Amino acid sequence: MKNYLIQIVEDDPSVKKLLEITFREYEFNHISCESKKNAMMLFLSHNPDLLIVDLGLSDGDGKEFIKQIREISKIPIVVLSARHDEKEIILALDAGADDYITKPFSVNELLARIRANLRRITSDATLSSKIVCGEIEIDLASRSIFFKKEQLKLTPIEYELLKYFLLNTNKTLTHQQILKEVWGVGYQSEMQYLRTYVNTLRKKIEQNSTRPNYIKTESGIGYRFCCNG
Amino acid sequence: MKNLYFSFNHTIYTYILKAVGILLFITLISHLLREHLDIINIALIHIIPVVIIAIHGNIKATFFITLLSVVFFNFLYIPPIYSFKVHNELYIWSFIIFAIVGWIITVQAKNLYTQTKQNEMRESLLNIISHDLRTPLSTIIGTTNLLLSNNNIDKNSIKNLLEDVNYASLRMKRLITNILDSTRLSSKSIDLKFDWCDFEDLVGVAIEEFSDKQKDELLEIKIDDLPLYWGDNILLKQLIINLLDNAFKYSKNNTKVTLKIISFGDGVKIEVFNQSNHIDEAKLKNIFDKFYRLEDTNDISGSGIGLSICKSIVGLHGGSIKATAVNEGILIEAKLPIVKKAALI
Structure with a gap:
């Protein structure tokens, strides 16, 4: 496995230390900084593979930094937030972050998110018309989706929703993002469409819809489509 | 506030009964002594039930007893006696003053009641913090100190101890969420989504x-x-x-x-x-x-x-x-x- 370089932008010393020790143990290379100002310089000089950004930085909001990065790069960004405030997290995701984790967090969870996000950039590189995720396989060219080798019978919207999930695996998608991409502009607040279709999709691809393996709910924020392996 | 309302409703009849009893007793006494007492003193005596009810902090009950008190007073003492007619408009003012006194005391009593409630809440919150947060915290401090000071613990015990720390911190996290939620829910400005x-x-x-x-x-x-x-x-x-x-x-x-x-x-x-x-x-x-x-x-x-x-x-x-x-x-x-x-x- 390639040694990935992770850039940490965090001003709390104890959290920074915890992250640094974790990355050393799990053989990720890392660089770190405390402020927004240094973060940009470090990013440009080292070209990391993934960013971990704390939302409340001493010299400004992490969201602005995320926006600046998004203008120049598609690098995966995982937001670290002490705030249990869904609004903040949604704003960060809409600003371009791919994923989030709230403090206090468990190291295992953080590593799982980092790995999933790194996996996404590698699979992006080999862009083909076929995407495989667990027992689900989509053929974009023929607009067909297979589950356990059998073709799924899906309505057009179900297909679009599942396709959007499969194109954005392991990424936290806000309700608004999904509604806008799948249903179109103007549907951003039609939550009942989204809830209903997620429910029917789960019935088709999950073994137990209250213990989903693929479509996970991020309470108050959105959904993430998990793809492990 | 809802609780407050219910407790009032629950006891409202008991204390209205009590007040009516006092009112009847007072009327009886002042009726017997009416020759010796000035009308002004009789009026003052009739404000007693109003004050007693007002202490309970229910504005409706206060006005009800004020009305009753005034009706009794008017009927029995204000000339023409044994009628509801009022000749001197000065007495109308006495009635209004009755009501104002009652209202002031009611408002004060209400404030006091809320304050006591808040103090009780604060006390329970302190109890929670001192007991329920300290219990897991002592596990965390004790275990980490043990791990830091002792190098000869075998791997299995270390894992066990760390699991305890993990469990204790999760309990603390849930409790803190609950305390925050409960203050959010009890404040009126909660914004439901x-x-x-x-x-x-x-x-x-x-x-x-x-x-x-x-x-x-x-x-x-x-x-x-x-x-x-x-x-x-x-x-x-x-x-x-x-x-x-x-x-x-x-x-x-x-x-x-x-x-x-x-x-x-x-x-x-x-x-x-x-x-x-x-x-x-x-x-x-x-x-x-x-x-x-x-x-x-x-x-x-x-x-x-x-x-x-x-x-x-x-x-x-x-x-x-x-x-x-x-x-x-x-x-x-x-x-x-x-x-x-x-x-x-």
């Missing part, structure tokens, strides 16, 4: 909060086929978490907890059942009160804050919650009315 909720989804998210053992072995879930429900997602999730947390805490060792989401009439019912050692039916009524905890369960960590939050959440959705003792266990039922029906897509 009503939206369409899928109960299957809510249950799925809620059970993520529990350990694998609890999820896989100790929990039985049954969810009816339900349409989307119009409610606050985050709060309803918290409702299910708190109900389950409570059930796991008080269930007999290694017996199953059942969670059912049932569709009935024009509402949704959440039922949580856990087996438990015998529980006094009378005590069950109070378990939704803030900081109430069943007396004989002192060793279980938890503050009784969870169920009071459940009550607030159910209340905010216009529903009701109750606990009953059935089949050697506790059954908690939360009924949520449907306020808005989802259009079929």
Whole structure:
């Protein structure tokens, strides 16, 4: 496995230390900084593979930094937030972050998110018309989706929703993002469409819809489509 | 504030009776002594029942007794006696002053009552912090000190100790969430985010909060086929978490907890059942009160804050919650009315 370089932008010393020790143990290379100002310089000089950004930085909001990065790069960004405030997290995701984790967090969870996000950039590189995720396989060219080798019978919207999930695996998608991409502009607040279709999709691809393996709910924020392996 | 209202309603008849009794007694005394007492003194005596009622802080009761007092006073002492006619308009002013005195005392009494309530809350909060947060905190401090100062602990024990630390910190985290939620819920400026909720989804998210053992072995879930429900997602999730947390805490060792989401009439019912050692039916009524905890369960960590939050959440959705003792266990039922029906897509 390639040694990935992770850039940490965090001003709390104890959290920074915890992250640094974790990355050393799990053989990720890392660089770190405390402020927004240094973060940009470090990013440009080292070209990391993934960013971990704390939302409340001493010299400004992490969201602005995320926006600046998004203008120049598609690098995966995982937001670290002490705030249990869904609004903040949604704003960060809409600003371009791919994923989030709230403090206090468990190291295992953080590593799982980092790995999933790194996996996404590698699979992006080999862009083909076929995407495989667990027992689900989509053929974009023929607009067909297979589950356990059998073709799924899906309505057009179900297909679009599942396709959007499969194109954005392991990424936290806000309700608004999904509604806008799948249903179109103007549907951003039609939550009942989204809830209903997620429910029917789960019935088709999950073994137990209250213990989903693929479509996970991020309470108050959105959904993430998990793809492990 | 709701509680305040109910306690008033409950005792309102007792103290109105008391006041009417006092009023009759006073009238009798002043009637007997009317030759010796000046009209002004009789008026002052008649303000006594008004003051007594006003102390209870109910404005309606205060005005009721003021009216009664004034009627008695007018009928028996103000010339022409034994009639409701008033010749001198000065007396009209006395009536108004009666009412103003009553009103001032009522308002003050109300303030005082809220203050006492707040103090009680503050005290219980301090108790929680001192006991329920300190217990897991002492585990964390003790264990980490042990690990830091002793290098000869074998790997297995280290893992065990660290698991204790992990469990203790998770308990602290949940308690802090609950304390924050409860202050948020009791402040009036709570902003509810009503939206369409899928109960299957809510249950799925809620059970993520529990350990694998609890999820896989100790929990039985049954969810009816339900349409989307119009409610606050985050709060309803918290409702299910708190109900389950409570059930796991008080269930007999290694017996199953059942969670059912049932569709009935024009509402949704959440039922949580856990087996438990015998529980006094009378005590069950109070378990939704803030900081109430069943007396004989002192060793279980938890503050009784969870169920009071459940009550607030159910209340905010216009529903009701109750606990009953059935089949050697506790059954908690939360009924949520449907306020808005989802259009079929």
